[in-house]
Amino acid sequence: MRPFEYERASDAVDAVASVASRPGAAFLGGGTNLIDHMKLGVATPDLLVDVARLPFDTVESLPGGGVRIGAAVRNSGLAAEPLIRERYPVLSQALLAGASGQLRNLATTAGNLLQRTRCVYFQDVTTPCNKREPGSGCSALHGYTRYHAVLGASEHCVAVHPSDMAVALTALDALVQVQGPDGGRSVRVAELHRLPGDAPDRDTVLEHGELITAVDLPELPMAAHSLYRKVRDRASYAFALVSVAAMLDVEDGTVLEARVAFGGLAHKPWRASRAEDVLLGAPANEETFRRAADAELAGARHLRDNAFKVPMARNTLVAVLRDLVQERRR
């Protein structure tokens, strides 16, 4: 680990100024990802600006409906929040499906969104990786790819985004509030993360020095009946092979509205708009669900070890939609 400076930010403007003015600076939230990377040599910041104690640690109803989640709210606290459990259960379920109890106690909302891929080559400084060291090559292309992307990958990077929470937020169409050196802006969660293209070192559209201060959930009654399903190699403390966040509005056996996102399949949480298009106005039955899944997965391209993700994603989506219909009947 290289020596580094540490500052505790007094407010957001101050924190942004500190990081924006120094190319080697980084924000420190819960540290559950960044500190590991510093030990491994994956990240070598020369200044850490601690933003975990800024006053962004509340979950509040917004005046026009919806809920604002502070960037520093811990994952365990957010999962337990009654507002979230009642109105956005998909988010609570996604949070509880992630990491371990100890990690959730430390991890923050913003940090969770900005966590980096678990691709084994990204985390191993002795192997080439375009995300860690642009231009060095992608070791995963011809390597171990059980956890890698089947959608939206490029010849430069086939990594997946590891967050569960972000998949739920994508299905919920959450809005990320960002503070930058020149003021604030809002970014849809679905547009926060990038596909790798030829610049896989950039995970998100945020510029250096931009700080996430909150995540806003829209008023969304259908979210009260929502599910997150994570399929993984171990019953807890494992990243998703495939995950699905979904909600359905069904009347008289017909789908009025649907929100679906996949995790574990791409470089970003994958909003399944093709699947949603198939579902919309169609009978809420197994055949429709299967067609919806197939429509979304038609463009899937697998690597050496991950062909199974396509049928697994299809089966999981169908199972989740089936469960949602049954839950609404009850």
Place this chain on the structure above:
Amino acid sequence: MSGLIETRAIGAPMERLDGPAKVRGTAPYAFEHPVQRPVYLHPVQATIARGRVTAVDTAAAEALDGVLVILTHLNAPRLDSDRDKELWVLQSDEVAYRGQFVGAVVAESSEVAREAAGLVEVEYDQQSHDVELSADRDDLYAPEKVNAGYETDTSDGDVDAAIASAAVRLDETYTTPMEHNNPMEPHTTVAIWNDHGLTLYDSTQGVHTVRSSVAHLFGIDPERVRVIAPYVGGGFGAKGMIHANVVLTVLAAQMVPGRPVKFAVTRQQMFSFVGYRTPTIQRVRLGADSNGRLTAIAHDVVELTSRIKEFAEQTATPTRTMYAAPNRRTTHRLAALDLPVPSWMRAPGKTPGMFGPEVAMDELAIACGLDPIELRTRNEPEVDPESGLPYSSRNLVACLREGADRFGWKQRDPTPGVRLEDGWLVGSGVASSIYPVYSRPGSRANIRFGSDGRYAVRIGAADIGTGAWTALTQIAADALGVPVESVDLQIGDTAAPMATVAGGSSGTGNWGWAIVDAARTFRGDHGTDPAEGAEADGEPGANPDSERFAMYSFGAQFAEVRVHADTGEIRVPRMLGVFAAGRIINPRTARSQLIGGMTMGLSMALHEDSVIDPQFGHVVNHDFAEYHIAGNADVGSLQAYWLHEHDPHVNPMGSKGIGEIGIVGAAAAIANATHHATGIRVRDLPITADKLLR
């Protein structure tokens, strides 16, 4: 064997004597022993799998504040013996596997050492490497012997002819992956080299083993080496022999005399130089008559070793004694690859070697239309098929029957893939378990009556979390005929008499025997009212029964499995094992050993898989997020029982050893239950969701 000792403390569920200190954090593990002015070591590891080091630039590393010395093959002290190439550390420019030590930094803090190690620039002349095991390689060879001294191949009768004429035949290939031991406490060494000699605080399964290995390598008198290890956070075989990390630490200590050098291996490093279980490719052929009586068993194993040192896992050896069949054949073939040296991992040979054949027996039971317990019962041998000797005790069938009763096996419908509950397919399975009784000479115990009226019992044994502190105290108390409070056990230090390694499930048997012998001599020499300072030594005597009997523990493993019909996710809500392992010294710690073994078997069945990337030649999933070990949420109801087995032949305690048998057969029981749940036969471990997707 003279009579078994009378028991009072033995058999009681005594609580761990070391429990309170461990819970309070006052039990010192290797890294935690207080030392003066320690320095810290971080290794530099090869980033190629084969070749030579051509240049090392240490300038940037040396420039860091706090760096004391940088070791490379150019300046490291010379070792005395190159007999073991695994331990030939920094003695040449040759690189034989990725992750091998090519240097090390010693610094005033662990952070500086680590940063400096990253700044050491090594240039290589890289050669192409070969790290891929397959059964159709043309360079497979037969080792002279396999681990623990077994014959490489055995052949009785005419297997090919018997299979050709068998009414029922099976010919399948089973595989187990590379697996890495990951005790909670990674390997750690603190080495102090000064005028008196060498002191080591080491996380080891045997202080005397470390002493003799280090003394031999460094060419020093063993009496000048002291090794201390009172508490060890797990070993499972990985700490049974010294590995390169111990050698590197001692080399560094020689270069900074008087300064204690600390090297705590990181979790990632656990995957590169402390041994692993070889992957195995097992072809199993069975022939049976129409009643399910085996006429032939063949078990042909392909596995790997390192190019620099041979370790041949004894995978086919359990097949030699499990079931009666007039025609039997076992073989081991090795590929020598550019990989680190494989080594012991809980029940070497038996653990992988009871996967293939025990799944094959399940397949044969179905082919014969027999219950798998009945099939095994029909093939129970009267004497050991391998040696022709009677068993000192063999209670496999009793274990299977008691397990069947306890598990609720009788109600089982054998039809696979037909029980769906809440979206989960449910099934159950069974497999047998076996482990040999190893008796090793060499342990010594000393008993001395002290001024406090207590008996100091000294032996260099190791408690690696097994409960040796407690079990040996119980044995000593009964051997002396005194309450346990009157025994002051002293272990984990070469200042105590020689003890064999905590391995092969043989620690309690060998050390306990030495203690019993010392106690008998003590009472013979000093009576029941000894003078202060009275003492006696003891050692295990020759056991003529070991020539007259085949000695094994047996067991039966049962598992319930649920597989999600949509996603293929697999859960094991229930495991139950029944074991026959002689007399159980301490039921409390024994139960922990057995359910610990079963848990590790569950982990093997569903999770553990070290992935070698042939592009680079190393294990790429080298941490706990990526190399999965069963977590609490994976473990459901775990029940371990044992028969009250009387075996007067094995040792004076009548105990057979329980550290390893719990893992043996567990993975096969889960694989068999998975087939019963789904109708899908998985012959390649681990069993993961993708293999069960429809």
